[in-house]
Amino acid sequence: MREKAIYILAILAALVMIPNLKTVFMGLPDEAMQGAIYRIIFIHVPAAINAQIFFTVSLVTSILFLVKKNFLWDSISVSCIEVGTMLVLVNLVTGSIWGRNQWGIWWAWDLRMTSQLMCFLLYLGYLLVRPAIAEPTQRASISAFVAIFAYADIPLVLMAIRLPNVRTQHPGPVLETGTMAPEFRAPFGLGVLAVFLICTALILIRQHQETAQREIDSLRRELHSI
Amino acid sequence: MKRGLITALAIAKKDLQTELRTKESINASASFALVILVLFSFAFDLGREELYAISGGMLWLVFSFAGALIVNRSFARELPNDCLDVLIASPAPAWAIFLGKSVAAFLLLFIVELISLPVFGLFYNIHWTDRFGGLLLVMALATWGITVVGTAFSAVTVNIRLRELMLPVLLYPILIPLLIGAMGTTTALLGGEPMFGQAASGEALASLRLLVGFDVIYTSLALYMIEFILIV
Numbered sequence: 001m002r003e004k005a006i007y008i009l010a011i012l013a014a015l016v017m018i019p020n021l022k023t024v025f026m027g028l029p030d031e032a033m034q035g036a037i038y039r040i041i042f043i044h045v046p047a048a049i050n051a052q053i054f055f056t057v058s059l060v061t062s063i064l065f066l067v068k069k070n071f072l073w074d075s076i077s078v079s080c081i082e083v084g085t086m087l088v089l090v091n092l093v094t095g096s097i098w099g100r101n102q103w104g105i106w107w108a109w110d111l112r113m114t115s116q117l118m119c120f121l122l123y124l125g126y127l128l129v130r131p132a133i134a135e136p137t138q139r140a141s142i143s144a145f146v147a148i149f150a151y152a153d154i155p156l157v158l159m160a161i162r163l164p165n166v167r168t169q170h171p172g173p174v175l176e177t178g179t180m181a182p183e184f185r186a187p188f189g190l191g192v193l194a195v196f197l198i199c200t201a202l203i204l205i206r207q208h209q210e211t212a213q214r215e216i217d218s219l220r221r222e223l224h225s226i
Numbered sequence: 227m228k229r230g231l232i233t234a235l236a237i238a239k240k241d242l243q244t245e246l247r248t249k250e251s252i253n254a255s256a257s258f259a260l261v262i263l264v265l266f267s268f269a270f271d272l273g274r275e276e277l278y279a280i281s282g283g284m285l286w287l288v289f290s291f292a293g294a295l296i297v298n299r300s301f302a303r304e305l306p307n308d309c310l311d312v313l314i315a316s317p318a319p320a321w322a323i324f325l326g327k328s329v330a331a332f333l334l335l336f337i338v339e340l341i342s343l344p345v346f347g348l349f350y351n352i353h354w355t356d357r358f359g360g361l362l363l364v365m366a367l368a369t370w371g372i373t374v375v376g377t378a379f380s381a382v383t384v385n386i387r388l389r390e391l392m393l394p395v396l397l398y399p400i401l402i403p404l405l406i407g408a409m410g411t412t413t414a415l416l417g418g419e420p421m422f423g424q425a426a427s428g429e430a431l432a433s434l435r436l437l438v439g440f441d442v443i444y445t446s447l448a449l450y451m452i453e454f455i456l457i458v
Contacts, residue, residue, distance in 0.1 A: 066454045121399040128395055132386045142382050145455050149378075149400055152447060156403040156440060 002208060006201050013197035020190040028187065037101045040094050041184075046192040047091040048116070050199055054084035055123070059151040062144035071214060074140035077147055078130065079206035083199045085123045092116060115154065122150035136214055230322040237318070237326025238333075244303065245334060251299040252334050259292040259342040263349055274351075281352055282413030286405050288342055289365075290372055293335045294394050297376030300327045301384040310384065314456055324377060324452040331373040339365055357415040360430075364415065367437040368408035371444060375400055378448040381455050407436035 024042050031038035058080040065073035095113060100106050107113065126146045133139035180188070245252060266284055270277075304310035313323055343361070347354045354361060376397055383392045410433040419430060 066451075118399055118402050125396045125399055129383075129386070129392050132388050132392055134387075138385065141454050142386070145382060145451055146396060148451065149375075149444075149447065152443060153400050153403065156436075156443070159403070159436065159439075 002204060006204050009197050009201040009204070013194055013201065016190055016197060017194035020187055020194060023187050024191075028183065034102060037098060040098045042187055042191040043195075044091060044094040044098060045188070046195040047087045047094070049192055050195045051084045051087035051091065051119075053196070054080040054087070054199065054203070055119075055151060055154075058084065058147050062147040065140055065144045069137070071136070071140060071211070074143065075207045075210040075214070076203070078143065078210055079203040081123050081126055081147060082206060083202050085120065085127060087195070087199065088116060088120045088123070092120060119150075119154055122153055126150060136217065230319050231325075233318040233322040234326040234329065237313075237323055238329040241300075241303070241327060241330035242333060245330070251296050252338060255292040255295040255334070256338045256341050258295055259288050259338055260345060262288050262291055263342060263346055267349060277350055278352065278417050279413065281346075281350070281416045282409040282411070284350075285343070285346055285412055286368070286409045288346070289335070289339050289369070290398070290401060290405060292338045292342070293331075293369070293372040293376055294397060296335050296338070297331050297373060297380045297397075298390060298393050300331050300377050300380040302380070302389065305384065320453040320456045321449045323456065324381065324449065327380075328370075328374050328377040328448075331377050332370055335369050335373055336365065339369060352416060354416060357418075360415045360420075361412065364408055364411045364434070364437065367434070367441055368404055371404040371437065371441050372401060374441070374445050374448055375404075378444075378452060378455070381452060403436060404440045407433040407440065411437070 020042075024039055028039070030036050058077045061073040061077040061080070064070070065077065092113070095116075096106050099108060099113075126143060129146060130139060130143055133142055263284075266288075270280070272280070301310065304313060314320070343354060343365075346352065376393075379393055379396050379400075383389045383396070386392060411430045414430040414433075
């Protein structure tokens with residue numbers, strides 16, 4: 001059942017992504033101001049949107065773990081956070097390349113990049129602390145605690161850097177105000193969908209791995225106790 | 227509720243008593259703060275104006291480094307002789323243990339800050355006495371934030387391997403909004419800007435609101451969630 005779901009998701013992702021990449025690279029014209037580099041937006045922004053989605057899922061599953069103490073929720077949290085952290089890294093790296101090309105600098109400390117970097121560091125802490133805890137229940141509870149604290153920090157960081165002298169290099173919210181050209185909209189939406197499908201497949205694989213790992217660990221402990 | 231508060235007070239008293247008798251973390255923390263203050267003088271060679279512009283940042287880096295040393299001991303102090311297990315097994319609610327430990331850590335860090343502030347003023351020739359009231363307010367709010375989050379993560383890391391390494395890795399990213407607020411307000415205050423009244427630009431006040439928000443959110447989150455961490 002799970003394997004089928006993973007295959008279906010992967011095939012769907014390929015069906016969405018390959019034609020979409022063709023449109024992005026061969027079909028769409030260069031942007032008026034930026035030339036060819038603007039195509040990075042079809043990776044850069046979908047990565048950020050999907051990272052937020054998966055971090056939100058991890059918040060919900062972390063709370064569910066603390067309430068229900070069911071390891072299913074813990075394995076979903078850690079899978080979502082691993083994939084989400086990778087997406088944030090993709091977002092930061094592509095953003096940095098884009099920034100070098102357009103602004104002439106790799107890093108600008110503007111509010112969006114700073115908050116995204118903090119987000120990356122917070123979840124990196126989560127991924128670092130997990131392997132340091134041997135006992136499964138303790139590991140899962142502590143991880144859930146860290147995940148909830150990490151999520152609570154994101155709105156604060158956003159608010160913090162918005163407060164005095166906002167420095168921003170990023171354009172305004174192009175999606176909400178409708179300044180994105182209509183022919184870019186469909187490939188953009190499909191880009192978000194493709195990343196979502198691939199990452200959901202990755203999360204399912206990772207979650208299966210995590211469950212298997214825990215079972216192996218408990219069998220090993222049982223063996224030692226005999 | 228009332229009994230919990232009394233327990234918290236007793237735990238804070240116990241922690242302070244032990245600390246004042248042995249002085250293990252306060253001595254280490256205060257001397258560490260002084261060492262960093264000295265190191266800063268080699269790191270930057272600055273004029274007077276520039277020094278004022280980075281004063282808040284320097285001061286809060288020192289305070290947060292010193293704070294990590296203090297909160298690290300907060301729960302680790304209970305490990306010998308299995309004191310932590312006894313505390314957890316006692317009828318005291320988890321939030322009361324946590325609150326007591328946070329209060330003790332807060333007072334200790336505040337003492338370290340009160341020692342380092344005059345030294346900082348003296349080393350770098352910065353006038354801080356005119357704005358002492360405002361500084362005290364910022365220090366109280368930000369120190370509470372550092373110690374409440376720090377004590378929570380001290381409880382998280384107390385039983386794991388690499389405790390001393392994990393605490394800073396987890397703590398500093400969480401503290402970023404707090405430090406942004408504290409650094410901004412302190413720099414504005416030391417630069418001679420009043421916090422309230424007509425002459426205030428509002429920047430200091432905005433950062434102060436951020437500090438209050440951080441304290442409220444994290445104190446309630448930690449008090450509510452500590453149960454899940456201590457008792458697993």
